Amino acid sequence: MKNISEKEIENLNQKFANASPVEVLSYAVKEQFVDNIALVSSYGAEAVILLHLVSLVDNNLPVLFIDTGKLFGETKRYRDKVNQQLNLTNIQVFKGDVDAIKQADPKGILWNQDANACCNVRKTIPYQNATQPYAALITGRKRFQGNTRKNLNIFELSNGQVKINPLANWDLNQLKNYILDNDLPRHPLVADGYLSIGCMPCTDRVDSDADYRDGRWAGQKKTECGIHLI
């Protein structure tokens, strides 16, 4: 497949500006990036929506899951439940290199001393290994998540790889309604007040009037994990 240009990305954003997520996914999976596209999922608070949409288009699409070794047990159990319920058949789990983690984080507390270094060895490098083979990646990012995501487009070009954000236009109410309308299982920590769910040491509950991702790396300047996708 030839490399896609910035101009083509612009055209796609115009063409799909008012398209539904299923229309975006169908085009990406079945026409533009056949056998060269994957979904990256954290199985976080609203991940089930995109997983459900993907299951409608192609339940054997590769779903890439980065296991940092610091996730909530609830997240992994939820992942397995969702995969079974949606009949997702191609889940691929990626972890950091054991020796590299041992060297960078021998006591398992690097998150508390240098979160960027911790994310790098536990998340960013495994993510790069997982995603490098694909021309395009589907992500669950949304504009309303704020901070660096306020100007998110449905199609983006990043270092020669296409990022597709089918839910970019959706707000929190649309997400909640989709889950209710389709009777999808919720991450169990949502009921405990977690709005955006990542690694256990770096995720807090947030007040209902707080910014959506305030519970991630609370008290630090850090707002993204370095891969900007989950």
Ligand code: SF4
């Ligand atoms: S989110 Fe926290 S625990 Fe997870 S990899 Fe990043 S710094 Fe480490």
